[in-house]
Amino acid sequence: MVTYTNPKTNESIETELPFDRVIELLKDVDNSFARSLYSQAIDRGLSGPQQYWAVKLVSEKIKEPQPVLLASDLQAFCSRGTLIQFKLPEYGKIQLRTMPKCINVYCGTYYYGNIIGDKYYSSRYAKDGVTAELLLLSLDPITVLAQYGKDSGVCCFCRRELTDERSVNVGYGPICAEYYGLPWG
Numbered sequence: 061m062v063t064y065t066n067p068k069t070n071e072s073i074e075t076e077l078p079f080d081r082v083i084e085l086l087k088d089v090d091n092s093f094a095r096s097l098y099s100q101a102i103d104r105g106l107s108g109p110q111q112y113w114a115v116k117l118v119s120e121k122i123k124e125p126q127p128v129l130l131a132s133d134l135q136a137f138c139s140r141g142t143l144i145q146f147k148l149p150e151y152g153k154i155q156l157r158t159m160p161k162c163i164n165v166y167c168g169t170y171y172y173g174n175i176i177g178d179k180y181y182s183s184r185y186a187k188d189g190v191t192a193e194l195l196l197l198s199l200d201p202i203t204v205l206a207q208y209g210k211d212s213g214v215c216c217f218c219r220r221e222l223t224d225e226r227s228v229n230v231g232y233g234p235i236c237a238e239y240y241g242l243p244w245g
């Protein structure tokens with residue numbers, strides 16, 4: 061563990077990373093200050109205060125949750141309605157709730173993170189198996205949801221029982237089909 065101190069403010073920060081790794085990771089920090097520090101580090105090395113800032117920027121970057129890239133914009137798909145829900149045999153009930161700026165993911169009562177555009181930011185409770193299911197869903201949302209509906213006999217959007225044969229065939233009812241702009245009957 062090495063401590064870097066900002067002599068101006070006396071704030072300090074610790075890191076286990078070797079300093080050349082810090083410089084390497086600085087390339088992934090997307091702002092002009094980080095880019096300037098990186099090129100100075102390569103050209104002539106960094107001063108004490110600059111080293112402090114390099115470590116600070118990289119530490120903040122590492123703490124950011126890393127999103128999983130989905131195969132399509134699931135936020136746009138889910139936002140056609142308010143709630144999509146289905147059961148996974150291993151994990152139980154999954155809910156995708158439409159919020160103003162994202163889709164919240166729940167598994168049972170646990171918050172599993174959110175979806176923004178084609179990125180899934182999982183929470184620390186999230187399980188890899190559920191992440192894999194969301195990836196699968198993003199590949200072909202309509203087909204996957206329809207299959208959940210067919211398997212369970214209830215609509216994947218509103219959980220109403222599917223009674224009409226045409227609904228059973230597609231996995232959702234006519235009202236939800238219209239709401240989500242999906243083929244039915």
Ligand SMILES: [Zn+2]
Nearest residue numbers: 215218233236
């Ligand atoms: Zn429905």
